[in-house]
Amino acid sequence: MNIAVVGTGYVGLVTGVGLSEIGHNVICIDTDEKKVTRMKLGESPIYEPGLDELMTKNIKEGRLQFTTNHAEAFEAAHAIYIAVGTPENADGTANLTYINQVVEQIATYVKKDIVVVTKSTVPVGTNHSIKEKLNALLPTETKAEVVSNPEFLREGSAVYDIFNGDRIVIGADSKEAAALIREINEPFGIPIYETDICSAEMIKYASNAFLATKISFINEIANVCEKVGADVEQVAVGMGLDSRVGTQFLKAGIGYGGSCFPKDTKALKKIAENVDYDFGLLSAVIEFNNKQQRKLLDQAVADFGSLEGKSIGVLGLAFKPNTDDIREAASLTIIPELLRMGAHVKAYDPIAIENMKKVLPTEIQYTGSAVEAIEDTDLVLILTEWDEFKSLSLEIFVKKMKSSFIYDGRNCFSLEAVQEYDINYYSIGRKMLNKSNLATNKN
């Protein structure tokens, strides 16, 4: 099958590469010329483990192409996939500017019947509007069908997810269009679930909102654990043993970030508001997550009184490990606040530093290693659970820091391990380890 994919971000590029790997002829279009030049050479513009190799292989085998030219890309396509961004508007609603531009481009350049597949996350009803607009704009003899095919991949494991997802959702009103998209996807060997269009659109928002709620729930439990002397790590394992609860998404920490959960929870709240429904549970999840992202900061201020003049090491800038994405990361909430309080910040991340430099080019000192970031600091904040940090010897913290105060927002170390050292250790939902006032002793 010939497939055109519009937009080569995390979703479009990984989808295009995945579809070419299962045998389709794929042409990916992006308006960003620099990106397209790199992709033509087999270089992924985003950090995603395994993606470069798979791109290069499929380019060489002649199934994967890149262009900035929509007309060329649409010419032979049996289906056009829309994978452009749907960022957040100031009021929390989804911004459909890029989607609307693609609709215009399809209407301008497509000259035959076409099936348009929406991968982007869009509010319920959007695909019906796309279909209406396209059929109004296209010549009368040409017909467009629209299919909602939401994407569930996670950043950092996107290549794995595209071949090993739990389900592929196909939301369609036309049997023929649904059959075409089923045929395209069958080689993935992933269970396919067919629905009507609105339900498919809602499945995407409901899934993300549910996962965000699950994270907020375990984080609230963690906060109570701290006060009553329970250990959230043990509690999560015990809860997960019940198959109705499940083991995943019970990792307590400093809240969820990323390009999806924050914006999609807000968009769903707005979707409900627009039909006069107050989604109170979701509002609480959103509000709570904002507080949870500040948790380490609040604890450090409670411990030190003031952070003015303190030297602070930050380990981890990305919103989660194995990605260079910092969108809605806890680091973006915490670091500006530390600077506002007058602290000196040194920061290290294995791959997200370049992205953080676009936001804070000179205000913080970026280091080339975790050890440099913790050297001579009064306290260290761990914001992302990179394996590189989890495998650091705790002795390094004792040796290199001015005073060993570690605030671990991702529970990277076991309490047993920490207990062997003279370290003041605060983590989420576990016992606080206060050895001594090392800050005073060492200064």
Ligand SMILES: NC(=O)c1ccc[n+]([C@@H]2O[C@H](COP(=O)([O-])OP(=O)(O)OC[C@H]3O[C@@H](n4cnc5c(N)ncnc54)[C@H](O)[C@@H]3O)[C@@H](O)[C@H]2O)c1
């Ligand atoms: N990032 C994720 O992990 C993820 C997962 C599932 C679903 N989604 C959803 O998928 C959609 C895309 O997300 P993303 O993170 O891949 O976006 P992104 O912002 O990383 O990439 C979008 C790309 O589209 C390009 N673009 C914009 N308008 C264009 C046009 N008219 N023609 C050609 N290219 C155009 C941009 O240049 C950019 O490269 C969003 O709706 C998002 O909510 C994202």
Ligand SMILES: O=c1ccn([C@@H]2O[C@H](COP(=O)(O)OP(=O)(O)O[C@H]3O[C@H](CO)[C@@H](O)[C@H](O)[C@H]3O)[C@@H](O)[C@H]2O)c(=O)[nH]1
């Ligand atoms: O137990 C957990 C799991 C995750 N997180 C945090 O939640 C955020 C999101 O993590 P994750 O879901 O792994 O990453 P994303 O790449 O944002 O993927 C989510 O968002 C995508 C975009 O919609 C969906 O496609 C995926 O199914 C959905 O998991 C990150 O900040 C994590 O640190 C936790 O705090 N605890």
